[in-house]
Amino acid sequence: MLNLNYATLAAAHRHYAGMTAAALRETLGCPESAMARAGNGAILTSLALVGAGVQLSGPLKIENGALAGRKLENAPNRLAEWLATRHRAPEVLAVGKGLADVAYRLFGRRGIVAFVQGTGPAGGSIAVVDGRNAAALCVAAETLHPRVVHFWEIA
Numbered sequence: 001m002l003n004l005n006y007a008t009l010a011a012a013h014r015h016y017a018g019m020t021a022a023a024l025r026e027t028l029g030c031p032e033s034a035m036a037r038a039g040n041g042a043i044l045t046s047l048a049l050v051g052a053g054v055q056l057s058g059p060l061k062i063e064n065g066a067l068a069g070r071k072l073e074n075a076p077n078r079l080a081e082w083l084a085t086r087h088r089a090p091e092v093l094a095v096g097k098g099l100a101d102v103a104y105r106l107f108g109r110r111g112i113v114a115f116v117q118g119t120g121p122a123g124g125s126i127a128v129v130d131g132r133n134a135a136a137l138c139v140a141a142e143t144l145h146p147r148v149v150h151f152w153e154i155a
Helices: 006-017 021-028 042-051 076-086 099-106 134-144
Strands: 091-093 110-116 125-130 148-153
Touching (some): 006 110, 006 125, 042 076, 076 110, 076 148, 091 099, 099 134, 099 148
Antiparallel strands (some): 110 125, 110 148
């Protein structure tokens, strides 16, 4: 099980989430093709985890900056599976009542949420939940038609 601290995770996430795609690519030294799926949240969530001291084994290598040499995951479903095996089993939130119900259950909670699709490792979306952004994350994930939502609470 990983020893994660929400304050450290959130600070790293905010640092990288505030950058434009071009600035993020330049900061990390990753090729443009590798950043094509940056909108799925896996890269930002990976950066938050790496910034919090977690060693990932993803396919992307950071070439520049303070995190040079570290690895990132760019596939949300694969990162969710990695968390489930190396951190702990997630809380599974069914989507039968819709993502509005999921947003309600996540409101006020902090951690990592994964909207898992059955389309392979690159499908879905993953993000850091700060207690207030659950509704926005669920609205964004609605177009992905997730089959289940996984949540890891982080104190």
